[in-house]
Amino acid sequence: MTLAQLKDEIIAYSKSIGIDKIGFASADPFLQLKDRLLTQKQLGYQSGFEEPDIDKRVTPERLLPHAKTIISIALAYPSKMKNPPKNTREERRGIFCRASWGKDYHHILRERLQKLEQFIRERAPEARTVSMVDTGELSDRAVAERAGIGWSGKNCAIITPEFGSYVYLGDLITTLSIEPDVPLTDQCGSCTKCIDACPTGALVQGGQLNSQKCIAYLTQTKDFLTDQYRKKLGNRLYGCDTCQQVCPVNKGKDAHIHSEMEPDPEIAKPKLIPLLTMSNRSFKEKFGHVSGSWRGKKPIQRNAIIALAHFKDERSLPVLTDLVKNDPRPVIRGTAAWAIGVIGSYQEKKLLTELKKSECEEKVLEEIEKGLNIIENKSF
Known part of the structure; x- marks a missing residue:
């Protein structure tokens, strides 16, 4: 042969x-x-x-x-997801990027x-x-x-x-020497839609990405998310598809070839509040088979808290309050405190003021202070 x-x-x-x-x-x-x-x-x-x-x-x-x-x-x-669940005021949902469906x-x-x-x-x-x-x-x-x-x-x-x-x-x-194929010619031309649409300006120029600013990267970090990126996150739990969604070549492209790649809507677009009380075991059982779970539940839960703040979801205040009081992880306590400030009012100001007295972690205290300042600057 x-x-x-x-x-x-x-x-x-x-x-x-x-x-x-x-x-x-x-x-x-x-x-x-x-x-x-x-x-x-x-x-x-x-x-x-x-x-x-x-x-x-x-x-x-x-x-x-x-x-x-x-x-x-x-x-x-x-x-595209078949029969995607609706994101309603009663049931706010997050989203995993398409590569994690x-x-x-x-x-x-x-x-x-x-x-x-x-x-x-x-x-x-x-x-x-x-x-x-x-x-x-x-x-x-x-x-x-x-x-x-x-x-x-x-x-x-x-x-x-x-x-x-x-x-x-x-x-x-x-080690086989097989005849190589011919590379395709670049067809992006003068189009800059992906660069213009990038939420954080991570696409510095065509073909150059500052990964440190890319939302796909930021959703996978485990520490506190920098303030400037929290509003940019929206309800993304893992990854970002913006630069793909705006690409003209991608218009109408939707391949349903492999059954194992079909998303479960309740996993690809899950309810946010239940995510916050999941045990490690339940998280692995539900999300362990998708690529977006590889960093564990903490980044997903932190992102879910930010998403609830994005929606200003008052229904989440009880569970956020419980997290600030009882969660052993500083990133979760602190992010929840900030989110309470974004969502809450003078009633939550009293809560955050009390929490300052018992909190020992410096970064969590900083987030509590941010939450208080946000409430102070609201006009009711």
Whole structure:
């Protein structure tokens, strides 16, 4: 069998196991990416979730000796929810980003990649392979761009002609030397809608993201959220889709191909108040299978409190009061105190004043003071 024939067989097999797009790229070092990553590091634009060794991120041979080819795969996910629950004054809801709808995509793509690896080794026993999804060293987007899966949009996402940017990406490095595909031409043109719409200005310019300001990153942090970003958060519990939603290429793109990616509306768009009293066990039982749960319940609960403040939901005051009084986590107590100030009135001023006497954590005291100042400055 020639390598050209093997490539055709790999493509055909990939379709049979539910891979929506597949592309082939050389495993040469990503030199331009290295320059960009060094710039990002110097500017302090990294999130901290990335692989810290930049050479590993740009040199496939560091991950697999004698690497010759990288296979990029893409699976399309839904952009619209069937029968979404309404967000009413009686039942305020938060929202998980679309990439966290359905089963955790890491598991879905790893399963596809494992099958692909096994298929390749059966057809070419001499081949060695290494695969990764998202948390691996390589930049999935750089690989997908080189492999012709899509072009790298100004929103820093891979945009495919068929599915827009609503795709999950995975990589498979191999020692086989397979003919590479041709990269797609950038089709963003002069459009800047994603840059203009970014809630925090995290998209510094086309293709450059300050991760420290990106709401998708901010929703995953575990500490107090900086004041300037709390209003920007809205009712987002995990991630942000704004730069995808405004993209003209994404208009009308809504793939319902994989049943395991279909969202449970009560999980993708959950009621906010019940989130605040969930135990670790109940949180894992309900949300543990989605990618947005990977940081645990604390960031989600903190974001839920901010969302209730966003809605000025007076129904949440009893549970917020209980959190300020009894929750052992300073971030939750403090954020709840601030939210009480946003939602409450003079009655809550008395509550927060009393809480100052018993609170010992400095940061929580600062949040109580913020809440009091907000109440003071309201005109009733």
